[in-house]
Amino acid sequence: MLQMLNAGFTMRALCVAAELKIADRLAAGPRTLAELATATGTHQQSLGRLLRLLAGAGVFREEPDGRIALTPLGKCLRSDGPDSVRDWALYLGSPQLWEVLGALRDTVTTGEPAFPRVHGLPLWDYMSEHPDFAAPFHRWMSQQSAQHNAAVVAAYDFSPFRVVADIGGGQGSTLAAILQANPSLRGILLDLPQVVAHPAPLDEAGIAPRCEVIGGDMLRAVPEGADAYLVKRILMSFGDEQATTILGNCAAGAPAHGRVLAVEMVLPAGNEPSPAKTFDVLMLLQHTGARIRTEAEFTELFTAAGLRLTRIIPTASPNSILEGAPT
CATH class of the missing domain: 3.40.50.150 (Vaccinia Virus protein VP39)
Known part of the structure; x- marks a missing residue:
């Protein structure tokens, strides 16, 4: 049960990694945490904690010398390649969709979709704008x-x-x-x-x-x-x-x-x-x-x-x- 409850942290971490293009930056080989933090404009220690969580999920791997490497699973977060799911991560992790997920109880209560209520427009109309x-x-x-x-x-x-x-x-x-x-x-x-x-x-x-x-x-x-x-x-x-x-x-x-x-x-x-x-x-x-x-x-x-x-x-x-x- 705790694994399921805590899964949201992993999902959100995947979205942030996708936004920062971590997998793309590791495509040519392992890099140090300092190199990744400089390339992404992030706080080195905080980025390390994020990547440590995802390494525990098998997305990245910390090498014996401390460098961060990409795993076969992590390759799916690259922006290129036939198995890429990066864009789906960006969509699921968008603030707009997280607001909708937060309104799930309202949808269960009323039977009405949350997206139009939260954002004022049906999904396709909102996307157009x-x-x-x-x-x-x-x-x-x-x-x-x-x-x-x-x-x-x-x-x-x-x-x-x-x-x-x-x-x-x-x-x-x-x-x-x-x-x-x-x-x-x-x-x-x-x-x-x-x-x-x-x-x-x-x-x-x-x-x-x-x-x-x-x-x-x-x-x-x-x-x-x-x-x-x-x-x-x-x-x-x-x-x-x-x-x-x-x-x-x-x-x-x-x-x-x-x-x-x-x-x-x-x-x-x-x-x-x-x-x-x-x-x-x-x-x-x-x-x-x-x-x-x-x-x-x-x-x-x-x-x-x-x-x-x-x-x-x-x-x-x-x-x-x-x-x-x-x-």
């Missing part, structure tokens, strides 16, 4: 998507389709990964106009000629012409009514032989720990109605949208692929 707060979140979304894409492509056979539409697909990194692995496919990318204005991943992957990029609102309509509609980590941010609308729009666009694919975390039954359970509380705090859903809740959602949930496919990531067929 505070780009410094939004920047690490958006970078993490791109980084996380790239980390999950290979797992999605490996777990599901997209080859029977002709056209895959990525709904709410950001700048297109997931669609790019799917089309790279399936040269016969064409793609459609839909997201808000300002989001798809510069779909760099499509250009970088060399598959832009096989894609149609459309600025639009998935809550209003989705483009026709695809036989597979993909919504990746979208439904968790919406309540049931809006999530049903998104799935229903996809179902309306899909042909009889088509499929609607939702890439989401599925909340497991039982008492075992799961990242989905932690993320569910974050959704509770951030958005009205947002949640990580159980298999039974997804079944109800798909049915209400005019879909039959045909199977749930696990991936080598926290996500599963929920496949729906039009009814």
Whole structure:
């Protein structure tokens, strides 16, 4: 119990280490505490106490000569590299989100998300007005998507389709990964106009000629012409009514032989720990109605949208692929 209660200190220390780019500064090799304090403009003794805590968690290591070294776990706090989680640490450790976490009791009492109450605006609107707060979140979304894409492509056979539409697909990194692995496919990318204005991943992957990029609102309509509609980590941010609308729009666009694919975390039954359970509380705090859903809740959602949930496919990531067929 004490370990759990004290975990907040480790989490906050990780955030400070990320802000100070300690892992980046150790990428070339161990450095003395004095060197790190000078480079970061911090109080040497206080920095040493912070790094000692994180060394106890396996993030850094104190060498016999007193220099500080980076461990394999600590490499995840570097700003570069495929396994970087630095931007997520910056987002979770931001003062704005800590204020929201502090209002968890109010959310549990009222059932209303804390973020709009604490900051006066819904999350997405607040991010639009505070780009410094939004920047690490958006970078993490791109980084996380790239980390999950290979797992999605490996777990599901997209080859029977002709056209895959990525709904709410950001700048297109997931669609790019799917089309790279399936040269016969064409793609459609839909997201808000300002989001798809510069779909760099499509250009970088060399598959832009096989894609149609459309600025639009998935809550209003989705483009026709695809036989597979993909919504990746979208439904968790919406309540049931809006999530049903998104799935229903996809179902309306899909042909009889088509499929609607939702890439989401599925909340497991039982008492075992799961990242989905932690993320569910974050959704509770951030958005009205947002949640990580159980298999039974997804079944109800798909049915209400005019879909039959045909199977749930696990991936080598926290996500599963929920496949729906039009009814």
